[in-house]
Amino acid sequence: xxxxxxYPIGTLCVFLALGVVLNKSPIGSAMCLIGMMLGxxxxxxxxxxxxxxxxxxxxxxxxxxxxxxxxxxxLNLKGDDTVWKTRxxxxxxxxxxxxxxxxILYKMTEITGGGEFDSPTPIQETFGTTVKVGTTLFxxxxxxxxxxxxxxxxxxxxxxxxxxxxMDD
Amino acid sequence: xxxYFFISLAAIVAIGVVAVLLLLSTILGPRNPNRxxxxxxxxxxxxxxxxxxRYPVRFATLAMLFIIFDIEVVFMYxxxxxxxxxxxxxLLEMVVFIAIxxxxxxxxxxxxxxxxx
Amino acid sequence: xxxxxxxxxxxxxxLIVGGVKAIIIxxxxxxxxxxxxxxxxxLMGRFQVRLGPNxxxxxxxxxxxxxxxxxxxxxxxxxxxxDKFLFHLAPAIVVFTAILSFAVIPITQPFEIFGxxxxxxxxxxxxxxxxxxxxxxxxxxxxxxxxxxxxSKYSLMGGLRSSAQMISYELTLxxxxxxxxxxxxSLNLVDMVKSQEAVPFILVQPLAFLLFFIAGVAExxxxxxxxxxxxxxxxxxxxxxxxxxxxAMFFMGEYINMVTxxxxxxxxxxxxWNTYILPQNALTGFLAFAFKVLFLLCFFIWLRSTFPRxxxxxxxxxxxxxxxxxxxxxxxxxxxxxxx
Numbered sequence: 001x002x003x004x005x006x007y008p009i010g011t012l013c014v015f016l017a018l019g020v021v022l023n024k025s026p027i028g029s030a031m032c033l034i035g036m037m038l039g040x041x042x043x044x045x046x047x048x049x050x051x052x053x054x055x056x057x058x059x060x061x062x063x064x065x066x067x068x069x070x071x072x073x074x075l076n077l078k079g080d081d082t083v084w085k086t087r088x089x090x091x092x093x094x095x096x097x098x099x100x101x102x103x104i105l106y107k108m109t110e111i112t113g114g115g116e117f118d119s120p121t122p123i124q125e126t127f128g129t130t131v132k133v134g135t136t137l138f139x140x141x142x143x144x145x146x147x148x149x150x151x152x153x154x155x156x157x158x159x160x161x162x163x164x165x166x167m168d169d
Numbered sequence: 170x171x172x173y174f175f176i177s178l179a180a181i182v183a184i185g186v187v188a189v190l191l192l193l194s195t196i197l198g199p200r201n202p203n204r205x206x207x208x209x210x211x212x213x214x215x216x217x218x219x220x221x222x223r224y225p226v227r228f229a230t231l232a233m234l235f236i237i238f239d240i241e242v243v244f245m246y247x248x249x250x251x252x253x254x255x256x257x258x259x260l261l262e263m264v265v266f267i268a269i270x271x272x273x274x275x276x277x278x279x280x281x282x283x284x285x286x
Numbered sequence: 287x288x289x290x291x292x293x294x295x296x297x298x299x300x301l302i303v304g305g306v307k308a309i310i311i312x313x314x315x316x317x318x319x320x321x322x323x324x325x326x327x328x329l330m331g332r333f334q335v336r337l338g339p340n341x342x343x344x345x346x347x348x349x350x351x352x353x354x355x356x357x358x359x360x361x362x363x364x365x366x367x368x369d370k371f372l373f374h375l376a377p378a379i380v381v382f383t384a385i386l387s388f389a390v391i392p393i394t395q396p397f398e399i400f401g402x403x404x405x406x407x408x409x410x411x412x413x414x415x416x417x418x419x420x421x422x423x424x425x426x427x428x429x430x431x432x433x434x435x436x437x438s439k440y441s442l443m444g445g446l447r448s449s450a451q452m453i454s455y456e457l458t459l460x461x462x463x464x465x466x467x468x469x470x471x472s473l474n475l476v477d478m479v480k481s482q483e484a485v486p487f488i489l490v491q492p493l494a495f496l497l498f499f500i501a502g503v504a505e506x507x508x509x510x511x512x513x514x515x516x517x518x519x520x521x522x523x524x525x526x527x528x529x530x531x532x533x534a535m536f537f538m539g540e541y542i543n544m545v546t547x548x549x550x551x552x553x554x555x556x557x558x559w560n561t562y563i564l565p566q567n568a569l570t571g572f573l574a575f576a577f578k579v580l581f582l583l584c585f586f587i588w589l590r591s592t593f594p595r596x597x598x599x600x601x602x603x604x605x606x607x608x609x610x611x612x613x614x615x616x617x618x619x620x621x622x623x624x625x626x
Contacts, residue, residue, distance in 0.1 A: 134247030192532030
């Protein structure tokens, strides 16, 4: 049953991911990326990670893609304004991409093809619920959580410093 | 899982409503375009240039600040739900978390990152 | 014969019930929009000491219906430099997200019919309130894409403004709701209503209610926060280039969002379907819920006719410098009271 839902969504995600790369217009790419994020959220929901699924929508599809959209709007790129217009640029990018794909495929076969899978453990009743995430995050993973706040602090200051220094000129 | 299945049902119905509305608007309306109709609206003046050009970077900064604050808020949801179990320890954790981000907030305020002029 | 049919459909009963509920909600939301437009125009008329629509049908009730028929038969103009696909996609996203986000809202208490317990919601998920925030957050893209695909200066500026406004007030909305989540210890909307059986949260959390309501008005782009559609400066904002039904779809989205926001305020702060004085059953529960939502909708309209539009820079600083710190303060106070 879960596989029955997973395969169409997974296929859709792969096609949307291809759409991100192959689309000519930046808006089209961004739309494909949003679609793929939503597809990933559905995959998380199938895996019973309901809270993560909603976070995926709120943070990735909701917040980060808004920034992407803003940048697209601010730069107002048209389809033909791509940076890599030259033939050499295209060849270079294709080569880099190919190396990356081969690397990822190698790593994937190494992980999945090597040994036997452990038999799946039955998931607990509370798995993936917000309460479970909360109690785990705030008892076992307190330090990473607090460190994350310092990371966010750095990110916030960085964003303002960069934007402001440009503006003061 | 079954509840999420019902949500996908609702999504299908919503797509149906949207499709019907779009289809009706395409089928029923007349179609006699002319040149003036097909230019972008600019209060009756013939548009001089396309809607290109650059817009204030302020909006992008705002979006960045929003992402960071949104991540902060997202951390708070599981915290708020499990506060009953975490008790005082949980509250202190969140106070430290908010205090650290409060420093950033005050810094941004001082630097004028929240101004809009 | 009938037994055979019943027997055949038995395994699919959940599917059928779910589908019927989804269709009822979607149709009701679509149908409520003309009614709301009528209500708004009548009330605005009263507020401004004039009559409002009163010619078509009794009390002008035929006006919104004839208006929607008119809109259906209007030419849909797509200006030549617009991106056709995205131009159609934008109103679709707005209406789709508006309808979908209503899926988790419980409109009354569960009731029994033909021996089946039916929940008056499409889905009762663990984190219902987050679902609404997530899906209505997706609605931003409808406005952004409308602005981008129209290739018009007003649309682009309107889309930019609208999305910036929505993301700014989303934070306050979330943090104000967090105070309630701390009190109930659940993200589920049904649980939230159940924990208000004795007293509605508006009495316990008046500050959170104010913050949530103000942020809600801003989220739905209603006056006095209707800057994306500020007629005097932006013509009609992100939907300047839209005509006919596609134009109407943006309005549908806006009004459905208004209903969803009012329902959310009702569920979080006004006790949802709790009647408090009247006897409590599914019917009176629904009536109580509907009455509260209607009251809030009238409040939205009242706000529109009372306050002048706020300036854009003030709108942004109001959200970031005033509402946000107060919301965080209120959250910390609430959680301190709960723990200590």
